[in-house]
Amino acid sequence: MLARFLERVNFSSKWKDGFTNMKNSISAIAGGALFIYVVGFLLGKAIILNDLAPFAIAFFAVMLLRKPAIANILAVVITLGALTVSWQHAIYIGGAISLLMIAYGYLEKKGQQDVSLLPYQVLAATIISKVAVLYWLTELTNYTFVMAGLESALALLLTLIFVQAVPILFGRMTSRILKNEEIICVFILIASVLIGMSNWVWYGVHMDQIMGGLAIILLAYAGGAGIGAAIGVVIGLIMSLANPLLMSQIAIFAFAGLLAGLLKEGKKVYVMAGFFIGYITLSIYMRPGIDLYPVFVEIFSVFFLFSLVPKSVVNYITGLIPGTSANMWNQQEYKKKVKELVSGKVDRYGYMLGELATTFETKNIKRNQEADFQQLIEHVADISCQNCNRYNRCWQTEFYKTYQGFVDIFIRFESGETVSHQRLPKDLNAKCVDKKRLLEVLYQEFKAFQKEYYWKGQVEECRGLLAEQLKGISQVMGQLSVEISKEGLEFSKQEVEISRAMEKLGLSIQHAQIVSLEKGNIDIRVTKNGCGQRDECEKILAPMITDIVGENVSTKNKRGCNCANEECILTIASAPVYEVEYGFVSIGKGGTFVSGDSYEGIDLGNGKYVLAISDGMGNGQRAREESQAAIKLLKTLLQAGLTEDTAIKTINAALMLRSSEEMFATLDLAFINLFTGETKFMKVGSSPSFIKTGKDVEIVNGRSLPVGILHEIQYSLEQRVLKQGDYILMVSDGILDSIRHVNDKEDWLRRILLQISCDDPQEIADVIVEKVLRFNENEVIDDTTILVAKIMPYQPEWASISIPDSKKLVTA
Template sequence: MEKVERRFIEPISEVSFDPIKQDMAKGMKKFLVKIESFFIKKGYILVLLGFLLGRALILSKLTPFSLPFFATIFLLKRDLAPLALIGLIAGGATLSLENSAFTFFISLTFLIIFRISRKWLKNEMRAMPFFVGIILGAGKIAETFLLTKQLTLYDGMMAGVQMSLSFILTLIFLQSIPLITFNKRRQLLKTEEIVCLIIMIASIMTGTIGWNVYGLSVEHIMSRYLVLIFAFVAGATVGSTVGVVTGLIFSLASVSSFYHMSLLAFSGVLSGLMKEGRKIGVAIGLFIATLLIGMYGDGGGGGNLSINVLETTVAVILFLLTPQYLTSRLAKYIPGTPEFTSEQQKYLRKMRDVTAHRVTQFSNVFQALSKSFSQIDVEHDEDQNQREMDFFLSNVTRKTCQTCFRKDQCWSKNFTTTYSFMEEMIHEMDQNGGIVSKKLSREWEKLCSRSNRVFDAIGQELTFYQANQKLKKQVHESRKLVAEQLLGVSEVMDDFAKEILKERENHHKQEEQILEAIQEFGIHIEQVEIYSLEKGNVDIEISIPYCRGHGECEKLIAPMLSDILGETIVVKREECATYPSGFCHATFSSSKAYKVETGVAHAAKGGGFVSGDSFSTVELGGGKYAIAISDGMGNGERAHYESNETLQLLKKILQSGIEEKTAIKSINSILSLRTTDEIFATLDLAMIDLQNASARFLKVGSTPSFIKRGKKIIKIQASNLPIGILDDVEVDVVSEQLKAGDLLIMMSDGVFEGPKHVENVEAWMKRKIQEIETDDPQEVCDLIMEEVIRSREGFIEDDMTVAVARIKHNTPKWASIPVQKVKRMA
């Protein structure tokens, strides 16, 4: 019964209190947003900052903060400069009325001089530090002279120090003030900007020097609180930097603060190292630093240990009360923090999604354009044909029937018969080269008294009609070509968008395993970056020290990776260091299961130098290997140009990622539209997958290919017309599974049809291929070419090309090296 009650009570408690917590969090967030709006957007924080900087001192005498702060605000946000000046004057008044008056007059002097010289300034931002330094230095000398009526070397040195400090502070404020005011937030803070921000915050805190609450120093509490915040947000590096910089600024303001600088620096390191313990761990780090440094503080002027502990306790209480909203927001702008990394990843994901969305939109646009070009309105086409026929007949009748005395008899009383006869005559003359059958001619002569004149008129108009139809056909083919190309581009862009959306996986654990395993083997590795662990598509980059050209990547690291990943890994690319202290960078990838060795032999007609045949091999992305032969019509340079152009177009289209069928259809449309001459070319294409040795054969008007597997000969054939003959070429795809040791033999028609006095050319070719004993691709090409030429008694009556590819297992040079204590990765 007790278990049952708990099961029902716990959910009720969660429902009861979670909304309350959420409401409290929302209320706190709204309150903080309102405070931020009041202080940051409206600029009232400048009054507080000006007040503290107006009373901040360096070496207990100099006040170099006032004018740099006012000048920076005046340059960046002129309408808020009065608020900053009010705060500076009020802060100076807490030191002395003379200091307050000096702040007012020096600021007024700056405004007058800056406005007078402004028209000669090309870059106000660069000139500002010089203006501030010179005006403040001169103002300090003038103030000293008015008060003491004399100047000493010491006074000049102090004026020079104040001038130098004001120059540097102006540069610092120009970088740091926009980071905390005016709501200008950047996604990335550089190291210099972080240091400038810390210097500014520490400078502001020096305005609290001398403030005590119940015997506790406000400056010590706030400085330790600042160290706690940065150590918690960014770790030991930034925490120690904050401690050192803040302690240094305080020590410049008061010589007695040297002890405090060592405490802050040690606190930043220790608290940052204990960051994993969250806020409690960081607070414990500050307590330990306070106790360790405080034990030696009495002799060094550090004060009582109990007071130090109390000050640390107050700083820790303030730190624990700090909302997570503020620390998380600060962490987003400091490199190296998880919040910053998460923010950057969000930004990159957003950019990736936007880019992919835009690419998808372009893909949809191209797809819509393709549909628009390929859509054929049958009814509209029929109406257009009917209108053209009516226009054709109207031109004929205007020349013949318009002045005939039997016009009314033919067209008013027998319109259907006359129209049908003339339409039939037009079709016959169009199809038979201007000739009308005798039967139709006799029947027409019975109806028409001017039959010969009608025949002549139809013949004349038919010339224009045929030209118009040919033009329409070319326009239709052009539309079809554009539609196919647009569709292919759409598919490529759609695939590209999908690739963009694939996130790079985090392989930190696998990277550490590989790094540890190889280093335990005795090879020093600087860095391992894994981009993909997909089977057959591994992509790893490794940086190693200067190897002196010993080939460690190929001989040791690749075999070890092969054992770790459970597949053969090879060196894809290697960049060796050029100097001993440099690093070598190597890219490792999956080895293909098969490789292809090729050989080719060709001869031009009559032993000429230019052959009408062309041959090409290209390794495409995704482990595909393409072999192609094209035979241009006829011989000589024109045929060579056509066949070579066909292969170049095919190569570029295939490399762009467009599917093979679409590529061949596009080439056919281009060749058929490019010229009015009857120029065509055959194409024999084999696409081999190097991972599983499967092959796809696309034959367009080409001769059969043969696969030799031992003593067995396999014929690959498809019956398609050459490219460029028909407007719409049909591409048959023949698939075949190849095996290691197979010989793929492709040839042009000059070789296949070359043997003389042979009735069954196919059987003869199979027998000759079967009799070949060698498996070297180049030797096979030469032997086949020699046999064909011998059968012609040494004459070459057509361009001849033979291409042979041998499929082999891709055996790596080095066996895998077993790696102990590392399991194979999935």
């Protein structure tokens, strides 16, 4: 209504602004600012130590920053509150607020206003206004000047406190977790407001005692004994600053809050009983001869107001206080929402990368070499023959002969032959009038065509590699999204059981977080104090959790265990059914130490193990660099989560793009599932592998070219299921090449493996290499590498520890 009125009446700009501000203030009252005005009025009349009033100016400064629309009316309301004390006090408060608004408006206009400057503005405004009032209206002495400085310092400190407390009390009611410092700041703001009620007394009944008691019993009911005692101390202390005769109120409020909080698990009646006992007991003890009638009225008034508080308000307050059940639930809900958000974004990014990979694959069209060659010939004809008087004869009447002549010349260029204008094809030599220029154009354009063709091929290779990489990353992100979705399940009860069991053994555990209790995929994150290399994790923690979850677990990813003064963070994960022990021998050509072969056993985690041998092209250091590059890249890609197929294709493309020279390497891989024994043999240009089971040896062959030769990599794949006691024998081609004068070299090596009776993988590798070298008269004709692995049952280093009366966790 007011806005429409202003639009119709032609006021000056100044009057319009004034009425607009009034309209905003009136709307703010209707919107819930009335409570802020009430608080401002009470803080305007709040005084401590007989003459100090730092609360009002600090509160106004924070509200000016957060709600500037209501600043004008709030300034008036605070000044009216100060007027109830004295007119001199009102002038002091009004002057300080005016100075603050001037400074704030000036900096705001320049765009330099910041929350960090607010306390200093409050300090300056307070001391200037206070000293001016003391000088002009009362008496300025050394004592009053010092007290003015103290009041200004308190105003600065309260500004910093109210900056944290005001958003909590007057902001939007959103669920969040308060820090301990924020809770204390809220207590101080509540106690400051209660000081403004210190002179509201009816027949001996003090309003500040009733409202203070209500705040204490409400927060004790919501937060427990610690919160109840803390707010009791804060309110009692600040109220005693306003009235030194109430020093005993500190102990009374603290004891009443403590007893009320201890009974919070019961209903409101039990909380009221605790508050009543604590309040009455210390009131009688610390105030002998006190009139109990006003005390009973105050207590039962508190109970009446407390009974009217809705449960939703209590639940909201409980959710803000750390350590409460509602707060823990809020934390779980917050984590769940964050994980859902992250999971959704990761899933969308994965889908986007998959679509990009599809786009690159669609555009990876095979080149038509014949069409490109035809365009080259047409281009040369346009350059060299277009203006020749024999053009029609050559390119119309005798088109085929001319075309074939150009093709013959290009073939001779490609073979590296030097072509002179005297040695042109017979037909061209007979009819071309400018042979020398024609040959120069043909040579230049052919070289340009070769370069362009080569770089187009490189671009297509890079495009294919990028498509494979994007597809692999998309798959990894999809798996990550699923894993994130699985995490964050509600395991709070099981986490408490684990923590209690650890405490029974005397372990100092800070936090135990269960990510998964799925059978074979247990994942528990533990944070504890460092043990100073006493190996508590392996000796006590893992055996104890083994007994609780009912399956073998082991420690992984330990950080900080070596230092007793630091946190130790580790992961307790399911232990595999099997483990791999391997031995190896690697000799360079001619018996040198530098071999072109590389090998490695890679633990990928989650019960996956990889045995790998790579043979670089040729011998010596260069071949070793190629094979090591293949092994390192394979390890990096697999540990990043890429599939075996994507990893091998990426290695192939990387070796092809690594150098313009011919570079390749073989790959012999065995992927072992340590939970089931399932093993995948992937061979890329590598020698056969052998599986020894008891008295039987099986040969695993593969037929494919090494990586780095062809654009489209092909590999052989064989799957077997291994069990305890089985052996895997993997060799480079140097082993088989050394078995000369034998028709079936694989069968010869199979029989040697059958004859060996020892169990140690390293000993088996040594024996085989020794027999091969003896058979070849101790001559090492090529790089020779052998890798022998044994499938063994997993044996925990320490037996499980049974905890009396501990509950067993059910694994899915």
